[in-house]
Amino acid sequence: MAEDINMIKGLWVTRRSPSISHLFFADDAMVFFHANTDSCTNVVNILERFGDISGQQLNLNKSFVKFSKLEKVEEVEDLKAILSVGQVQVLDRHLGAPIDFTARKMNAFKYFVDKVAAQILSWAALNLSQSVKLILINTVLISIPSHVMKCFKLPASITNRTDSLIARFWWGSRGDKGMQWVKRDIIQRPKGMGGLGIRSMVYLNDTLLFKQVTRMHCNPQLLVAHCIDPIHECPLCMGEPSTCFRGNTSWGRRGLFNVANKVVKGYHWKIGRVKDLISPDTRTWNTTIIRERFEWSIAQEILEMELPSNEEKDDAIADNVFCRIIWKLNIPPKWSLFLWKLVMNGMAVKSNLVKRGIEIEDYCDSCGTTEEDLQHLFRMCSFARYAWKNCSLNILSENDESTPFGQWIQNYIMLYHSEDGKKSERIGMFIGVLWSLWLTRNGRVFSNQGGYLADLFRNYNTAMHNFSVWKTKEEGEDVRKKDNNNNGAPPGFQRINIGSEKEEITYPQMLDWK
Known part of the structure; x- marks a missing residue:
């Protein structure tokens, strides 16, 4: 007024x-x-x-x-x-967002990196599993700069530094840097595409900014829309990228329009039912139909597109299905991560350590004859072959040696899942053998244990027992059996009969001795 x-x-x-x-x-x-x-x-x-x-x-x-x-x-x-x-x-920050920018934009957003680093440092003394770290990353660390990312485009140095801190936190242990066995761009993919679902700061920033662009585009009566649109036409309205910024464009406005330009450039023209334009016999474009239905220039662009082969398409679909199945199986989260690392070749076996420049002898500690890689450790080693052949699954792991190890795991998981469903007992036994082989190998390398069959049996039985307990808890049942005839116990207390017969918990056995 x-x-x-x-x-x-x-x-x-x-x-x-x-x-x-x-x-x-x-x-x-x-x-x-x-x-x-x-x-x-x-x-x-x-x-x-x-x-x-x-x-x-x-x-x-x-x-x-x-x-x-x-x-x-x-x-x-x-x-x-x-x-x-x-x-x-300098006004510094208002409501947590910087409002006064200097020539070096990195200085205005550097406090986000400090916040993320301080939060990670506060967890350094805790013995967190990678499953817990994955939850903390997506719920706590990613949300720290999310408010500002809705308003400004963060500099590349800030987003890269934040992604590096998050990756080091996930791979490291107790504040140590750790060794990153899988590329960062892979772990930042969605779980259905072979990643861990850790969101990239760059793509998250663009996504949040585009939500603001869409909001201004759909609600032109907003104050922010009136302040931005009069001097620069909206790329979404024009349908083409905006290449001209008149005057001294602010950092916030420039970020919004750059994101809108990315979306406009990423638009693709959808043909419709593509299979009608492909000859089913030759698996090539039907030139006659394309020439009849489209203009010459458009038809020429369509004919220049390369059609993927059926084998490539089927492999891609199978890989995506398998990646989604990993995280939906009725197994503990640490087993899901273990399975993902095996498929992605993200384990600290000797062959991978040598590739990273660590000077060690790369032969297998069990047989002492061949290089220790995932294929040998879990399939071709005599120790592993004996375990697979004598377990209840009765797998001949040495068959078809040309099959890559990741594909070999995928074949068995997909087989058991298709026949038994996601609660398949055979999937649990299959991963249990892999887990026990890994624990036995680590005990032999790091704890000077013998790594004999007895150690393998013990690790497998312990793993399957823990798996049975975990499934019981997931199904909502109490592992401790309550005595329904326990009369006279006050509320909140349980009655224990010392010396009474113990009820054994059954779980799948490792070997059938022959």
């Missing part, structure tokens, strides 16, 4: 945008007006009247003012005396 009666004059973001005199959010307020004596006096009077009417007094010690760099020093001192507040040169 003060602006309507010419008591103050607000701020114009552009010549065509509406005037902005104030921004209110909860108990925070920002007032914009021309720096002159009349405006300052009127603002002080308005605030005093507000205090008299509402009974709330403004705390001048927590208030401050910033003047334009074009203001003279003498005028600034006089206006400060009227407002009775302190002066700052």
